[in-house]
Amino acid sequence: MSQPSVPPVESGPPVESGPPVASSPEGPDASVAEPRWHGVMREIVGGSAMISVLAVVLAMLAGGILIALTDDKVAAASGYFFARPGDLIKAVWDSVSGAYTSLFQGAVYNFKRPGFIAGIKPLTETLTFATPLIAAGLGVGLAFRVGLFNIGGRGQMLIAAACAGWVSWSFELPYGLHLILAVAAGVIGGALWGGLVGLLKARTGAHEVIVTIMLNFVALYLVSFMLKTPGLLQAPGSNNPKTPAALPTAVFPDLLGSQFNLHWGFIFVIAATVYVWYLLNRSNLGFQFRAVGENPNAARVAGISVNKMYIYAMLLSGGLVGLAGVAQVLGTVTTGFSSGIDAGIGFDAITVALLGRSKPWGIFFAGILFGAFKAGGFAMQASEGIPIDIVVVIQSLIVLFIAAPPLVRAVFRLPKPTGVGLRRPRTQTAEVTK
Amino acid sequence: MSIQDAPVQHNHPDSLPPALETTVVKSWKAPIAFGIFSIVAILLFIAFGREGISGFRLSTDSDFVQIPTIEAPTRATGVVLTVLLVALAAYSAFLVSRNRPVRLWVTVVFAVLFLVAFLTWAAAGETIPVPGLLVGAVGLSVPLVFGALGGVISERVGVVNVAIEGQLLAGAFVSAIVASVTGQPVLGLISAMAAGVLVSFVLAAFSIKYFVDQVIVGVVLNVLVTGLTSFLYSQVLTKNTDLLNNSATIRLPRLPIPGLSEIPILGPVLFRQTIIVYILYVAVAVVFFALFKTRWGLRLRAVGEHPQAADTVGINVARTRFWNVSLAGAIAGLGGAYFTMGSVGSFNKEMTAGAGFIALAAVIFGRWDPIRATLAALLFGFASNLQSVLSIIGSPVPSEFMLMLPYLVTIFAVAGVVGRVRGPAAAGKPYIKS
Known part of the structure; x- marks a missing residue:
């Protein structure tokens, strides 16, 4: 009837025994395993954590190839490859190692700078970049857990930034209170913009992917209009589409002193991570969220109002993404912003959530990883002249590889995890989102 | 199934078989x-x-x-x-x-x-130049229509195609380079189709072979193609503009059709265009005819509506999906070529600017029908061009609200004011053969 081109790799019934691991272990770590530990080793080697690490390795490898291929010195050395092959190898090594060294120095620790304070500054930059990524990633991840796909991060961030920004320069309030009000305004703004999507989905069945994409554009043009109109968001006495600066009372204080850019927004994001963890894993509402995400029909039969859950989830998701917008205007860009304030974070958040497998702490560390890529990418662009777009390529490749564990296993010839005696790696992205 | 049947029989235990009622739905x-x-x-x-x-x-x-x-x-x-x-x-x-x-x-x-x-x-x-308004509208619509046709085919066969944006961008990028280097417009167009197919291959491989959620693959592919083209543009194209991105050899000439091009109003709008636009006319007609009048179209729609049934009668679901998603990529890639070869004449970073998402909206607005999707795409093109024409003559409406219009209309359409839209039943669901 048909050629057997599509073996049921991941979601098939567990009758498939996988490759014969015990007899010829081809994974790098599997060879030392005792028979009793076979299951454990398989779990580690083939499990989701290992897949994540290997996906990052694969993506970095692909990025390295891309960097080497487009390097001028490599091109020059490949012209006389047969005369002096060593030159080509050296050129490739120089370009790739130079790129990744500057990436590391821009993201974690710069050994070239004197003293610990100057050397560790890149790490704090990484955390600063990670702050909005984690917040928005939590929002997208929360929606994933309820079976919703929130691509509307851009719009929610823009609306949140507009609300928080407006509060931050329009009122004269004491320290503390002003900040809290500005944060609350932004989060509520994002929540309402996201909640609108939930409401439309619950009431009319409108697909949230389409509605969020469309609301991104609507928010963009709405904010652009307000930025151009005096009396709304435009700075008084200016013709540029830019807002006034936030008052100092509404700005996030520096977390580690004035020599670092890291601000209190990071603490808010840690709190948000704890809250989302509690919400999803310990609260009644979170249980209902997950039930709807696993199977809406079963949840409905069990007496859960699926439509209400959609609205609540999108409200919370929009609010968390809104926190990212707040972190931008009250933490990173406090001198007034334009319509590019979202800086693509709304879309990056999707990849962060996927990399973190929609779990709060997974998203937290995924956000830090992507923050490191961002901070390091800028350093790499400045010192090595490699466009920062390579970071986007690496990030998307990471997500692509993580989404398809069988592909990574096939590349590294890893065994399939059996899950004997251990919990099964249940978070496969395809299941999380549907 | 049987559970649902039972209460119906129970409700009419002793009445005659009910006559078929014609329900009159009053829709206000x-x-x-x-x-x-x-x-x-x-x-x-x-x-x-x-x-x-x-x-x-x-x-x-x-x-x-x-x-x-x-x-x-x-x-x-x-x-x-x-x-x-x-x-x-x-x-x-x-x-x-x-x-x-x-x-x-x-x-x-x-x-x-x-x-x-x-x-x-x-x-x-003021005076509105009607032919100018319509010519611009057609120009903006061409890539949208190609993208929408690709979307219709892909979704009709059961694979949600969010990657239209990536296919358009890949087509624009590759066609610019090939046309610039070879000086052969035909090769440029063919390479654009090949680039779209390449993006489709990844989409198809991940969604059909690895059962990764199609929307996720689509989103990630968009990011990947954006990053890849931006990286190569900064790293390779800008250093070698004369050879690789030369608008003199990339841009296609306009070919007025003798006779037809002299029809008042319609002539300048429809028949003084480049070859890509004439291909578009043929493509819309062919896709419509093939989808609804040929065996290929019947099989395609069967796979998208009910893959199990299609499999039962001997249609290879995976293969049908794979090749038709590739075909969709080819069509969308051709639309990408319009950006470089048809209008601008050279490649720029992220030059599609969200056109793929508008095309996706046109697919849904057009209810997965090639003719209606084409009309929806024309409407979007018209609305965007109307905005630019009105801003030239000095419109009383802020241009941002005109720009917002297509997106608001789509939200209304999707939310069911125009009518609840229902896509192919199996779109977005991987088919796992048991």
Whole structure:
């Protein structure tokens, strides 16, 4: 009837025994395993954590190839490859190692700078970049857990930034209170913009992917209009589409002193991570969220109002993404912003959530990883002249590889995890989102 | 299934087999929508009516047949057209109250009248170049239509194609390089299709072979293609513009069709275009015919609606999906070539600027039908171009709100004001053969 081109790799019934691991272990770590530990080793080697690490390795490898291929010195050395092959190898090594060294120095620790304070500054930059990524990633991840796909991060961030920004320069309030009000305004703004999507989905069945994409554009043009109109968001006495600066009372204080850019927004994001963890894993509402995400029909039969859950989830998701917008205007860009304030974070958040497998702490560390890529990418662009777009390529490749564990296993010839005696790696992205 | 059947029989234990009832669904949606637009018309064209003369220039200077410019007094025309709009709204309410359906022509006439009234109002004291407006609209629509056709084919076969944006961008990028290097437009077009197919291959491989969620793959592919083209553009193309991104060899010439191009209004709009636009006319017709009148189309739709049934009668679901998603990529890639070869003449970073997402909206707005999706894409193109024309003559409406319009219309459409849309039943669901 048909050629057997599509073996049921991941979601098939567990009758498939996988490759014969015990007899010829081809994974790098599997060879030392005792028979009793076979299951454990398989779990580690083939499990989701290992897949994540290997996906990052694969993506970095692909990025390295891309960097080497487009390097001028490599091109020059490949012209006389047969005369002096060593030159080509050296050129490739120089370009790739130079790129990744500057990436590391821009993201974690710069050994070239004197003293610990100057050397560790890149790490704090990484955390600063990670702050909005984690917040928005939590929002997208929360929606994933309820079976919703929130691509509307851009719009929610823009609306949140507009609300928080407006509060931050329009009122004269004491320290503390002003900040809290500005944060609350932004989060509520994002929540309402996201909640609108939930409401439309619950009431009319409108697909949230389409509605969020469309609301991104609507928010963009709405904010652009307000930025151009005096009396709304435009700075008084200016013709540029830019807002006034936030008052100092509404700005996030520096977390580690004035020599670092890291601000209190990071603490808010840690709190948000704890809250989302509690919400999803310990609260009644979170249980209902997950039930709807696993199977809406079963949840409905069990007496859960699926439509209400959609609205609540999108409200919370929009609010968390809104926190990212707040972190931008009250933490990173406090001198007034334009319509590019979202800086693509709304879309990056999707990849962060996927990399973190929609779990709060997974998203937290995924956000830090992507923050490191961002901070390091800028350093790499400045010192090595490699466009920062390579970071986007690496990030998307990471997500692509993580989404398809069988592909990574096939590349590294890893065994399939059996899950004997251990919990099964249940978070496969395809299941999380549907 | 049997659980659902049981109560139905239970409800009529001793009655005769019920006669088939024709349920009359009274839908007040159309009269309500017409009523809202009529109120807008009364407010805008009468209460806030503008004085002056509105001109409509109907022919270009180079036309064989010259039509004089139409001039209409703005306020009087507005009043007359508003009265007609109110009459149509009342007629539709009358129809619904008598349980008769509101025919499509009523909606079409209403929309056209409203548009003419709006243009008359906006053009007070100015002259609108109608051919210029329409030529620009077609130009903006061409990539949208190609993208929408690709989307229709892909979704009809059961694979949600969010990667239209990536396919367009890949087509634009590759066609620019190939056309620039070889100087052969035909090779440029073919390579654009190949680039779209390549993106489709990844989409198909991940969604059909690895069962990764199709929306996720699509989103990630968009990011990947954006990053890849931006990286290569900065790293390779800008250093070698004359060879790799030379607008002199990339841009296609306009080919007026003798005779047809001299038809007033339609001639300059439809028949003085580049070869890509003529291919588009053929493509729309062929896709429509093939989808609904051929065996290929029947199989394709069967796979998208009910893959299990299709599999049962011997259609290879995976293979059908794979090749048709590739075909969709080829069509969308050709649309990408229009950005570089048809209009701009050289490649720029992220030059598609969200056109793929608009095409996706056109697919849904057009209810997965090639002709309707084409019309929806034309509507989006018209709305964007109307905005730029009105901003040139000095429109009273802020341009941001005009730009917002297509997205708001889509949200309304998707949310069911126009009608609840239902896509192919199996779109987005991987088919796992058991």
